[in-house]
Amino acid sequence: MLNIVLFGPPGAGKGTQSAKLVEKYNLIHLSTGDIFRYNMKNDTELGKLAKSYIDKGELVPDEVTINMLQAEVEKYPDAAGFIFDGFPRTTAQAKALDAFLESKNTGITLMLALEVPEEELIKRLLLRGQESGRSDDTDETIIRNRIKVYNEQTAVAANYYNEQGKYHAVQGVGSIDEIFERLCHIIDAHSMII
Ligand code: UDP
Ligand code: MG
Secondary structure, eight states: OOOEEEEOSTTSSHHHHHHHHHHHHTOEEEEHHHHHHHHHHTTOHHHHHHHHHHTTTOOOOHHHHHHHHHHHHHTOTTOSOEEEESOOOSHHHHHHHHHHHHHTTOOOOEEEEEEOOHHHHHHHHHHHHHHHOOHHHHOHHHHHHHHHHIIIIITTHHHHHHHTTOEEEEEOOSOHHHHHHHHHHHHHHHHHHO
């Protein structure tokens, strides 16, 4: 399997690049943020719980997110691989994901981390907020808190993958196609050696 963690701060372009990667490599895209938003839209219990965190730009508790993610993976027993977008967001989540994938006799192949300067992120998110109306993208205070939470709780999860030799940083500024090329280059180089 080809299991990719697509990593990076809010607004780094994970969703955009995931859509292109899914097509090229025939993967299943799992975005925990999208799943939370789907539940919020349908006003499920999970949606109500998630909303109380998302509205503040905080993380939904690990256990809730991990259980939800595992249930999603279970829906695709024949998948050629997954792109995990926006997950794991903490080292505890990364460890839980490893244990879970191991129980399925698979594991994470690579972490691709999109790097984008903070002011560029804020610009992109405010623009996305205008277009999508996503409430956590329209308020600069919430955006700044999301970036703070990313820096304090999420960025460290990259160390976990780095220790396993799986971490690859990718410059996330440029055209969508340029960034996509950079990601494909790493994936293809990796596929050659296994
Ligand atoms: N979120 C979370 N855990 C996740 C995914 C999302 O807690 O695994 C929450 C968190 O509050 C985050 C929001 O959902 O700020 C939006 O996440 P998403 O990944 O969609 O935003 P992005 O980082 O892609 O802009
Ligand atoms: Mg996203």
